[in-house]
Amino acid sequence: MPPCLHVSLFTCFLPPYPMPTLTPIPFTHVTLTDTFWQPRQRANREASLPHIYEWLERTGRVDAFKLQWRSGDPNPPHVFWDSDVAKWLEAAAYSFADVPDPQLDALMDEVIALIASAQQPDGYLNTHFTVVEPGKRFTNLRDRHELYCAGHLIEAGVAHFQATGKRALLDVVSRYADLLDATFGRAEGQKRGYPGHEELELALVKLYRATGEKRYLDLSKYFVDERGQQPHYYDLEARARGDDPAAYWARTYAYLQARVPVREQAEAVGHSVRSMYLYSAMTDLARETGDESLLRACERLWEHLTGRRMYVTGGIGSSGHNEGFTSDYDLPDLSAYAETCAAIGLVFWAHRMLNLTGESKYADVLERALYNGVASGVALNGRGFFYENPLATQGNHHRQEFFDCACCPPNVARLFASLGQYFYSTDGDDIAVQLYGQGRAQIGAVTLRQVTEYPWDGRIRLEIETKPAVFGLKLRLPDWCAGWSLSINGQPISPALEKGYLCLRREWHSGDEIVLDLEMPVVYVRAHPLVASAVGRVALQRGPLVYCLESADHPGVSVHHLIAPKEASAWQVEKSVDWNDVAVLRAEGLQFDISGWEKSLYSTQIPAVKSAALTAIPYCLWDNRVPGEMRVWLPLDAR
Template identity: 40%
Template sequence: MKKIRLLRGGIFTITTAALFALLVGCQPQQSNRLTAVPFTDVTIDDEFWAPRLETNRKVTVTYDFEKCEQTGRIDNFAKVAGTMEGEFEGIYFNDSDLYKVIEGAAYSLKIHPDPELEEYVDGVIEKIAAAQWEDGYLYTFYSLPKRQPEKRWTDVRKMHELYCAGHFFEAAVAYYQATGKREILDVAFRLADCIDLVFGPGKKYDVPGHEEIEIGLVKLYGVTGDRKYLALAKFFLDERGRAENREIYGEYCQDHKPVIEQDAAVGHAVRAGYLYSGMADVAALTSETGYVEALDRIWQDVVSTKLYITGGVGARPGGESFGEDYELPNKSAYCETCAAIANAMWNHRMFLLGGDAKYIDVLERVIYNGFLSGISLSGNKFFYPNPLASDGKYERSPWFGCACCPTNIVRFLPSLPGYAYTQRGDSVYVNLFIAGSAAIRIGQNTVGLQQQTRYPWDGDVRITVDPGRSGKFTMCVRIPGWAQNSPVPSDLYRYLDRNTEEVSLKVNGNPVALNIVKGYTRIRRTWKKGDVIELNLPMPVRRVAAHENVRDNAGRTAVQRGPVVYCFEGADNPQGVANLILPTDAELRNEYHGDLLGGVVTITGRGQILQDGKKSVEDIDVVAIPYYAWAHRGKNEMAVWMPESAETEN
């Protein structure tokens, strides 16, 4: 096989921004393009995320590989290659789980070289390569007990051949960028070329039932500059919702109308998030304004009517799908962990397209709440759905038959540092407040940034600016919506009180007036080594109410402090949670506990509990913990939204 020429570039991350970095080699860099600082140029050194990243590296990566071994996900490839006998094991799309773990391992290896892990992954890749058909096809379900060429591509709506391929492309690019080894990438090229021979204008008109391949194809384009991969991604997007040449698959697959005509989030929430991410990827490279306009409409629909306060999406267990407008139940909320990840990916891409902090506000809400609840502190137990209330019968699982969530977490966590900073021209954007450092190129100058903060428990942020040489550029520091009396960028949620403590900013000890544009305060000056930005974000305990159309939250409020949403759990409230009341005038206090649940701020105050068959109330002390931290102390009742009075129905 003729080797495909690869472009030189930076590390390829899960985000669109890293794609932009890779494309520097094949087209002129545009000074007005927002480019994320790759996670390889960001070091996290805080008390919150750093331990989680280490747990992911030391525990979850290995744990997920072991589970892939135990459940036959790796053996399936050996059986196809003929080095092992046996039938196919598991669910037809299980290949994708192994690919995601390889991607997560690649990110880990890039930051923390580990010869033993690399040798292990090399062995897994050898098995995958040996299972590839001569023409490039790769999908173990249709390859066992014997190869079944007559079934290939006959049901891309359900069988996930293209979905698995997309995850393989992402894994291949990540592993090549981490190690410089081409074997997995060459397998990916053969598979992509096989798909390109089948699908496209004048060939087979069809689209995957589960979107993902669009993201993977764009990453292959980023590492090669071969426009056929970008064109194929665009074909899969543009063919959705068009019935001229095929059967369309309806709202569940976001295939009910052409993507540029869509205006609401419908169907399977994970598929939707991957579709919107793929649209944003292609829009960034093709100036496809129709995609951007549709994405704007869909995003507004989500944040105005379908977003949980935790950042989760997907109200219905049936179909793992979005519900109707304002359909946001609590106990039956699905809020799949994969959907939270897809929502974060999509919002970051939306930010890169538009530069508005409202997208980072949503991303931050996701990562501190609806995503983080999906994994235990130990790194080896997981939530699939993330409900906002529990009767005490729900807990994290060590694995699932459909293991998409554990294997998605393992690749998403190590990519998080790549969301912290962005650069455009001579402007640097500070998106997330995480202690650590970053190195950012502005022209011929390298600017070092050092963040000191205890965020999300404390709103004081100190940023030391260390340019290689003094120079004039703009520091854009995000002022979160939650600090501006706006919990979300819509009227879906609102604070009951109005915080009068103002955000303040200083440079070298001197107060600076806030100049907020699209959620960022901009400071343009000649920066020299050792300059310091001090940001103070007051973090009072806030009570949150939902839009009146959210019937499940009528007469209820939630508690939030900074970006963190809280819940009440039976472990801290032994009288039970089901009959607790939190009056609107309850005085709430916060206190940090370093020895509790990995270190958390708890919220305490006086509430009430219904007694005598709900005929009377008694005053009691109540305790709330961060939502992400629940279910670490056995099965317990839990609730995020608390009744304001005894009249509220449970």
């Protein structure tokens, strides 16, 4: 086994994992040069990061750490403000690690010094509860995002340390974690509480991995294990505040994934972002501790989520009322919530499940969410963001520069800045290719190059540069691909398919070339018949991309009046005139003729139709041109 295949962002002296696992290749070892992700990463670095920071300053989020707010002043620091600054710092650290920038480095140091100045003598760090409600520290974990903010600060501290080697923020958040460890637990005098908005749990695992301090892992495990236990902590906490637990607005602790202990949960419920962060932490703990019961729970929850409550775009959470899940197959298109942060959370969880189990089905969902439900969340210029990602609009839903509740912009920024980590994993002396896209990966002593126009074309050429070495190469066969061919140095081969991967093992030499051709026809995707909004309709998909119709391509016609041709083969793939290298789909379809209906709301007559030229664009690109309507699920020509 070539020892060069295991790489890490930092030296790690932790014990080996008790379960067989894959190790993701750090994003700093992966360079993307494709036409899909590289421009988005550049916009993220050059536009999104400065744009978001400007808004953090403009809204008072950065200055809140000066602790100068006094009662009666306007604009009090909100309970979740600290998390917005922390996520920006995390994104900035990843960006700096990928493309060093002295000015960004200096700005991070400045913000970190400000954060450090706000830390209290006992290690506590939260702007809201220091100056707005100083007497209410840790009194409302259910609602007030206190531990959620702590989690994001910890993630930022770990990211900054890994990117720069500087310990300033890592030491600050470690002191805070020490206070949390002393405050929460089952020992006498400790609080038996846990986060209302999960996030701290996964952050503590990251802190453990960065420092080797097992207390942080144990605290994460405590928070996950204690969740939903009886007597219920949120009941006790509410009564201690003088509140009636029955008056809780959500009516059920399922909103917080805390109705029952986590190992008894079988359905994805409640607030969708919270659930993804909890499930991510559960997967982390299963990996770190070998806890099979946590893994089994995650597998049950995964099957339920992806089989009954996920949009075709990889979006999750259908309702704005609870920012989350409702009931099985309730996936409306026009009123879909599908928060950008929820799709990002699904990417986080899928990546963890993928590397814990080695099963490609998790990469399939990761890819679906990444190319559709996440990529739609930010404009191509990097300065506009969706909070909600519906699958149909009437022309009144558009990206915004920022939000009062601003979780999504810095969240997508930190994902895009660290995108390379999702492309490759190692498993012993095997290299697994999880995602496709032109670029270069340095995996120990092996250099792997992808030459491809993916996702616009299914042909992928992989070039290997290495000293002669025997190792395995696993190529994921996407679930959307029905036909493929593979060759090594021009010789066709048909390798074994294991867990969704084409498995190649041989002695490799510099100059070896693998060509994988994935058939990429336009297909019609149909939803389960219980998805009411999609009955009798189809969604267009080509490769990993879901397509939609948008008003910009159909002037003078409502996209809700357009009808797709009977066969998916009627759609032709063409280059877009609006975006370089983008593949759009064109077909001759139909449109409802509404002439004669001016004075009628109902009629016994079958509506007339006439021919219409249809153009479909990738869903992730909608609302980047002129404002207008959009639709994913299309009625089908039934003639």
